[in-house]
Amino acid sequence: MCRFLAYSGEPVFLSDLVCAPTHSLVHQSLHADEGKTETNGDGFGIGWYGERAEPGIYRDISPAWSDENLVNLCGQVRARTFFAHVRAATGTATARANCHPFAHGRHLFMHNGQIGGYCRIKRRLEALIPDELYDSRRGSTDSEAIFLLALANGLADDPVGAMARTIETIRGLMQAASVAEPLRFTAVLTDGETLTAYRWACDSRPPSLYYREGPGGLVVVSEPIDGCREGWQVVPKGATLQARRGGSALITLHKVTARKAA
Numbered sequence: 112m113c114r115f116l117a118y119s120g121e122p123v124f125l126s127d128l129v130c131a132p133t134h135s136l137v138h139q140s141l142h143a144d145e146g147k148t149e150t151n152g153d154g155f156g157i158g159w160y161g162e163r164a165e166p167g168i169y170r171d172i173s174p175a176w177s178d179e180n181l182v183n184l185c186g187q188v189r190a191r192t193f194f195a196h197v198r199a200a201t202g203t204a205t206a207r208a209n210c211h212p213f214a215h216g217r218h219l220f221m222h223n224g225q226i227g228g229y230c231r232i233k234r235r236l237e238a239l240i241p242d243e244l245y246d247s248r249r250g251s252t253d254s255e256a257i258f259l260l261a262l263a264n265g266l267a268d269d270p271v272g273a274m275a276r277t278i279e280t281i282r283g284l285m286q287a288a289s290v291a292e293p294l295r296f297t298a299v300l301t302d303g304e305t306l307t308a309y310r311w312a313c314d315s316r317p318p319s320l321y322y323r324e325g326p327g328g329l330v331v332v333s334e335p336i337d338g339c340r341e342g343w344q345v346v347p348k349g350a351t352l353q354a355r356r357g358g359s360a361l362i363t364l365h366k367v368t369a370r371k372a373a
Contacts (some may be wrong), residue, residue: 112147112318113223114139115196117299118178119356120305125157125185129195132336140175142195142343145319145334151197154210155181159193159220160303166219170210192303192356196221208250213258215247217302223318223333227292229253234282270300270307271351275365282313299331308352311365320346322360329354
């Protein structure tokens, strides 16, 4: 599993949230409290929106706790919306192309979780991604495959419905392959203006997800970055959080089902 952070609001330096807090994401890369593993050292990534419509990205395979470039970059970059992610690989290679966040056009996406039995449905899942999107695939993770298939399903216009259709299709593939392991999906998507966070699973154990709203903006995290839960709200199991930059977060519930595999 992995740990991540998303921010949307008034421009702040990335270091204020990614590096400086007591239980920052950099600290969580070595000492996570609520993840499946304590250490998330299989790479990291940051993505941010500056003066251009499309985001900038910096990713590397080194552990976040030992990368001086990450600290220096976060201390210099100020952004209104940004993502940060530290990775614990779940069966795919430790490679830059497999580090989150993933970008396509103006969209950023990052994921914490896994598709149970992914190796058994990978070929069928990838076959559902249209050629024009599959050409953008650089890595081998289930996370990137989910993102590209969701884009094909209309993610840009309908972040919740398109992702629901995607997860339901994947569940159908899993059932057809008699996969018993669960699909657990906690993820965040943004186009720089609207942020959508998902906490879904086909069982009762989606990865942890919290959010905090303040006068400056919205922070969404895998676990609180200040070492305490005061002031943080839990995103409920089976829920989606949506917020436009400068607006309040809206929580809705969604039940993950399965579509019959073709």
